[in-house]
Amino acid sequence: MLRAFRFIVDLFxxxxxxxxxxFFLVLGILMxxxxxxxxxxxxxxxxxxxxxxxxLLVSSVNDFKSLQAENEHLKEENARLRQETYHASxxxxxxxxxxxxxxxxxxxxxxxxxxxxxGHNPGRFLTxxxxxxxxxHGVKDNMPVFSMNGLVGKISKAMLTHSRVQLLVDPxxxxxxxxxxxxxxxxxxxxxxxxxxxxxxxxxxxxxxDTLITSGLGGIFPKGIPVGTVHKVRKADLDVMSLMDVQPxxxxxxxxxxxxMQKEPDWIIQELLNE
Amino acid sequence: MSNYGxxxxxxxxxxxxxxxxxxxxxxxxxxxxxxxxxxxxxSVSLRYGAATGCFWGxxxxxxxxxxxxxxxxxxxxxxxxxxxxAVGQLEEHFLTINLPPKIGVLGLAFFVNDMFxxxxxxxxxxxxxxxxVTRTVPECIYTVVIGGILFYLTSGKKSNV
Numbered sequence: 001m002l003r004a005f006r007f008i009v010d011l012f013x014x015x016x017x018x019x020x021x022x023f024f025l026v027l028g029i030l031m032x033x034x035x036x037x038x039x040x041x042x043x044x045x046x047x048x049x050x051x052x053x054x055x056l057l058v059s060s061v062n063d064f065k066s067l068q069a070e071n072e073h074l075k076e077e078n079a080r081l082r083q084e085t086y087h088a089s090x091x092x093x094x095x096x097x098x099x100x101x102x103x104x105x106x107x108x109x110x111x112x113x114x115x116x117x118x119g120h121n122p123g124r125f126l127t128x129x130x131x132x133x134x135x136x137h138g139v140k141d142n143m144p145v146f147s148m149n150g151l152v153g154k155i156s157k158a159m160l161t162h163s164r165v166q167l168l169v170d171p172x173x174x175x176x177x178x179x180x181x182x183x184x185x186x187x188x189x190x191x192x193x194x195x196x197x198x199x200x201x202x203x204x205x206x207x208x209x210d211t212l213i214t215s216g217l218g219g220i221f222p223k224g225i226p227v228g229t230v231h232k233v234r235k236a237d238l239d240v241m242s243l244m245d246v247q248p249x250x251x252x253x254x255x256x257x258x259x260x261m262q263k264e265p266d267w268i269i270q271e272l273l274n275e
Numbered sequence: 276m277s278n279y280g281x282x283x284x285x286x287x288x289x290x291x292x293x294x295x296x297x298x299x300x301x302x303x304x305x306x307x308x309x310x311x312x313x314x315x316x317x318s319v320s321l322r323y324g325a326a327t328g329c330f331w332g333x334x335x336x337x338x339x340x341x342x343x344x345x346x347x348x349x350x351x352x353x354x355x356x357x358x359x360x361a362v363g364q365l366e367e368h369f370l371t372i373n374l375p376p377k378i379g380v381l382g383l384a385f386f387v388n389d390m391f392x393x394x395x396x397x398x399x400x401x402x403x404x405x406x407x408v409t410r411t412v413p414e415c416i417y418t419v420v421i422g423g424i425l426f427y428l429t430s431g432k433k434s435n436v
Contacts, residue, residue: 017325021360024333028356031340032349032395039348046341121342122295122312128342156345172344192402193344194410253300 043164044157052130052162055119110222113137113260118162125193126252128156129165133260139163142220144261150226150249151214152258163260167252168227169193177227178215179206185215188227188246196228196246199236206230212246219266284319288331291315292338302421307413309421312339313388316355317362317381317422318429325363332359347396354391358384374426381422385415 031042115133120126133139135158145152145165153173156166166173174189177198186200200206210230216223228248236243294311302308312335320328336355340348362384389411393403 017327017329017360017363020326020329021356024329024356025353028333028336028349028353030349031337031352032347034348036345039345043341043345043348046337051338051341119342120296122292122299122339125343127344130342166344170344172346192398192406194406 040157044159047130047164048159048162051119055130056132056162110261110263111138113139113262114257115139115163115260116257117255120253120255125169127167127170127193129153129167129252129255129258131163131165131258131260132161134159134161134163136160138262139260140262140264142265144221144225144263145258146225146261147250147255147258150228151221152250152252152255154220155260165258168196168248169252175221175227176215176217177212178223179204179230180211180213182206182210185217186212188212196248198230198244198246199241200244202240202242206233206242206244208233222261222263280323284323284327284331287315287319288335291335302417304417307410307417309418310385310414311421312355313358313385313418314381314422314425316359317377317384318426320359320362321366321377321380323363324366325360328359328363328366329356330359332356350392350395353395354388357391358388361387374423374430377426378419378423381426382415382419385418386411389415 031039034042113133115131115137117129118132119130121128129152131145139155139158141155141158143155143158145154151168153165153167153170155163156170157164168175168188169190171190171193174187176185177188177200178185179200182204184201184204184206186198186206188196188198190196198212208230212227212230214221214223214225214227226249228246230244231247232245234243234245291311291314299308299311316328316332316335319331332355333352336350336352339351339355343351362380365380389407393406398406
């Protein structure tokens with residue numbers, strides 16, 4: 001046994017590491033060239049078996065440290081919220097009356113799952129988060145994820161006890177947005193995994209400081225979740241469109257808790273996703 | 276490498292990722308921060324050679340890939356394997372490398388790593404140009420500064436493991 005191990009080690013270290021280099025390079029290329037299903041499987045297995053337990057442990061230690069401070073903070077917040085609840089219930093009654101009057105039907109009447117962020121990309125490009133809620137808690141693939149400040153992303157893969165969240169800055173996530181003032185629809189994406197940009201028709205006159213919200217089109221995100229503000233307006237390749245740098249409402253690297261909206265994609269989108 | 280060497284490198288690996296997730300965020304200036312993972316990889320490859328560099332490069336890259344978009348799986352692993360191997364060759368050919376060349380190697384490794392990563396992910400040319408100017412160059416300078424300090428602090432404690 002020891003001899004066999006020694007043989008493998010010698011094989012890898014001989015010829016100035018060329019064998020080891022070739023081995024790991026081929027392994028990397030095979031991973032990169034594999035199908036999406038295989039890649040998902042590799043990532044899910046690695047995350048569930050190694051990375052999630054380690055991150056959960058580290059996260060728990062940090063949580064324990066901050067428990068006392070959080071307790072004090074929660075007591076204060078509880079007192080404040082009691083006061084606010086009274087005013088809110090008054091406001092809700094008024095809102096219900098107004099909804100009936102204007103036949104408002106874009107209600108977010110989906111259950112919410114509160115979850116804790118237990119891990120994120122340790123690299124320079126933050127595109128994924130790991131949260132401590134999974135299918136066991138009712139979380140499913142493609143459910144919208146948001147925070148107190150605004151939209152965060154969507155569930156890219158729900159596992160039994162945890163899930164991966166695809167952030168808005170993931171280049172593979174594109175979503176339809178609506179500018180609040182002009183009511184014009186455009187789409188939002190990140191081409192470099194770092195900055196968010198939106199394409200909106202030029203004629204609408206969207207300017208710096210305008211607010212973008214989800215449009216409800218696309219079937220995954222409900223209408224009205226705040227996304228970000230227009231930071232800079234640039235010329236796009238097409239004259240009829242404007243390219244805009246968008247500053248998201250939520251800073252992703254500082255997220256500690258997020259909410260998962262238990263809204264499954266519309267059936268037609270689900271069909272397309274399944275295909 | 277002895278068992279002690281493996282253990283020490285593993286602890287450095289964990290420390291590099293822990294620092295990247297915590298100190299890395301705190302040290303950010305205008306969204307530009309140092310890359311402790313590249314510092315770790317260059318340090319290990321220079322000390323233990325190409326084979327070890329490949330191994331830890333692949334492992335570090337794969338760890339980053341797990342949290343990257345699934346479509347880019349393997350990009351970090353390949354880029355870091357190449358960097359680990361290339362830097363490790365220097366250890367093979369120039370057994371003792373002083374501090375200034377070490378820092379130069381770190382800067383070069385950072386560039387090579389980013390270039391291979393961008394190439395493998397297949398980002399568009401203008402996006403890569405923007406990323407190069409806004410991310411790679413400033414982060415490389417920052418990483419070289421932090422890496423230089425770390426190399427200087429640890430240079431006196433180098434043991435023959």
